[in-house]
Amino acid sequence: MADRATLTRRGLLVGIGAAGGAGAMYAAMGALGLAPAEQDKAFTPPRPGDFTLKGRGAASVVVLGAGVAGLTAAYELGKAGYDCTVLEASGRTGGRNLTLRGGDRLTELNGPAQDVRFGDGVYFNAGPGRIAPWMVTMDYCRELGIPIETFVNTNAAAYVHTNGRTVRNKTARADMYGYIAELLAKATHQGSLDRRLTKDDRERLLEFLRRFGDLGPRLAYEGSERRGFTTYPGMGGGTEIAGPAGLHDVLAAGVGRAITNDFGYDQATPMFQPVGGMDAIVARLTEAVGRDRIRTGARVTSITDLEHGVTVAWEGGELTADFCVATLPPHVLAKISHNFGQKVTTALKTPVPVAAGKIGLEYGRRWWELEDRIYGGVTETDLDITHIWYPSYDYHAQRGLLVGYYNSDEAAQLYGALTPEDRRHRALTQGKKIHGEKYRSELLSSVSIAWERQPHLQGGWVRWPSFDSSFTLLQRPSGRVYFAGDWLTHLVAWQAGAMESARSAVTQLHQRAARSA
């Protein structure tokens, strides 16, 4: 539970403690046409009144998996008084929403366990780490009273490391934009675009290009203070970073991905994170569902869809409920004994699990802030570590934690196959190319995760060969079994996908239950 004092200081946070307050207000806003302009998907959470008016109690639901999809489903169903039981194979709730802290122990399939030795206040979001503002995840943070803060996803002062060369992001951007502007200005000037551009167009384009590329009076790119300084302006005008290199070298540097990373609708600035660790979402959802409704260590062994209910068996127990919401990864679910029929089984086997890995590197000194003036953000590389993330929290504290790699597919498989020691060694060797010897010598501790080696998950996320009929088939129930998970949405690998999918399953289930009530 979030600190009450903090909440009070933050004013009347919507939805805290007031049963139905935020959810009901939000639903009412939707009805009034006031819901977020960009997020106008209809979702009306089930309400107790939906049943009691009809003189029948709510149905029972067995939810398979206590990840974000399972918890969200149980939370929304619980609002209407459904009798939910959540079965979770592992010893904890949250699924891939996993925040590691000192004292935690991380186990892997066919690998040694890692004891996490981070200092007080240091945490590592081993799974999801950022939230886009349009995502429904933000609505749950608001509704559940989870304080959020900015996740710096783009940092002009972070580095770009490509083809063995390291430059600041802002330097790479200024040079690329400068030369693009110059080339287009010249082409415009030469009249080769006359068929496309009127005289007014040309003037406006040139005005924009001057600004966009910081071009000189003769429409040439001659460097720019945007590239950064070795000594910033102060009493004097400062000393700009030497350069730029010529057009050929700038093009050859291959910085394209790095400087366009935040253009995507899912990666645009700003992004957000819960204060204190992503698992605040898990903690609050778990509490809202009720710990007594969640049975951990319950690995499901069979699912039988019957005419009037669903029977689920696990190692050591069995129960029959009116409905089932199955939120396990499709490749795991497909292997559990079931009677969904061949089409559903084939559909469950269609998405391909993707390997994904991360390493948390704890340092006793935030040298990236002190020496590199990097406060949060991401260094993009063409190395197998792909990214280095700098922490967007506890700025200026003593210790801090970098994400030393966050990769997927082949690169993740490569790291995942190594021992934790060898992963760390490889990650440090790569990061040292950017940050120098301190990257290795000042390390305090580390922990790495290979999601494809996590029990009951066996993958970071899935990839659909195409969003075909298998995908849409599973968005509908198989008898009394509803499927949910990020893997059933166009937001694969995002918590928002898990939540949207849970809402969809809940809505379909509730409409059916209310109809038959």
Add this chain to the structure above:
Amino acid sequence: MADRATLTRRGLLVGIGAAGGAGAMYAAMGALGLAPAEQDKAFTPPRPGDFTLKGRGAASVVVLGAGVAGLTAAYELGKAGYDCTVLEASGRTGGRNLTLRGGDRLTELNGPAQDVRFGDGVYFNAGPGRIAPWMVTMDYCRELGIPIETFVNTNAAAYVHTNGRTVRNKTARADMYGYIAELLAKATHQGSLDRRLTKDDRERLLEFLRRFGDLGPRLAYEGSERRGFTTYPGMGGGTEIAGPAGLHDVLAAGVGRAITNDFGYDQATPMFQPVGGMDAIVARLTEAVGRDRIRTGARVTSITDLEHGVTVAWEGGELTADFCVATLPPHVLAKISHNFGQKVTTALKTPVPVAAGKIGLEYGRRWWELEDRIYGGVTETDLDITHIWYPSYDYHAQRGLLVGYYNSDEAAQLYGALTPEDRRHRALTQGKKIHGEKYRSELLSSVSIAWERQPHLQGGWVRWPSFDSSFTLLQRPSGRVYFAGDWLTHLVAWQAGAMESARSAVTQLHQRAARSA
């Protein structure tokens, strides 16, 4: 004073309570070549040992003005035991670093006073509002134990309002980049740039342009999911915002400034702010200097530079100190009786005061988060309000405060000449063009500031016609009088300028005092 519990939770924050700890460590780092790579200006704070080794007490210094420059100078001098007295004309410390809260009262020259009626937790940074990570302001936040958080300076979801049309920043950017990429790709394809580009260059350029503009297979811009959605992807693929308009209309929209705003070295993402209000810097500096050393309500009437000291008189008192650090705005200082000589007086009259204004608009509902999904950031306009800032703190709280205009020069003069009621009315009329009727109807309260009408300041900042010999003349002492302030640096209008300048004055003064001791 910052909350001790907070500080403890944040770990061993550098410099808290440990006299000389951070400063000394930092200076030592500099000596070892470990100082920030981008911020390697030599600054060694004066230390008590500098005097006691020579058997003489520290000199006395009278500091004129308790703004950021004056407080920084007194703070650094105080580290070495200088006997400082700070004279401040107004009733408070901070100068233009001003954070307004409920219960405050704001007075203006020749205008009515405004009573601030904001609710608990709502604040308005009426002066400086953001800090770039390379700025020395960050070092003072670290050294003084002031918690910082991200100031969202660029938000892809915020709006651009130009020529009467409102679009999301991301939409404006996607369209402009898309067409630029298309035009350059076509020019490249047509061979009109053959003289500049080798075959390899061309291929790399095209690869970049495809990514940069999200071009289609035929190198044409046909819209992009980067533009945003009316319904974001979830169970379905989402519905993209209609468009784009044609090349001519996109060029005519004039969004250039808005989408290149964060390219500058002083505006690049990320930026930062102290938690709880910018005046945390004032509060901690004031405390570190010692309230007993600061005399408020002391409007200086004459400054006399003597052979062995400086005599300063104010309404109701007079003192003579070994040295003086004068941090008043140059146009204010020039009008005070003094004996600096004609060259210095002329130099002080050279920079031109600039009008600047802001209005804080308090709402009872954070509709920009709930409905527009705008969490922090800036909407850029070609209206006289120039910008609208959304708050980068207390996300999801009940109330919130927008900056409804932040303008300078002619636009600021226009607003500054109005009554507070008329300023609000005009600001609401403009903002309504972007946000609709709620912008006006849901307002709770407001307060506006016209810096050119603030007593003892009479301007937002200054503009130097050129950084000429007058500028450099004032960077050196006039007899025993040292000048300081953002106006003496290339960081005019930034607190970092005030701090850099204070450090320069302190260094020069201390070298002289230590030499003569």
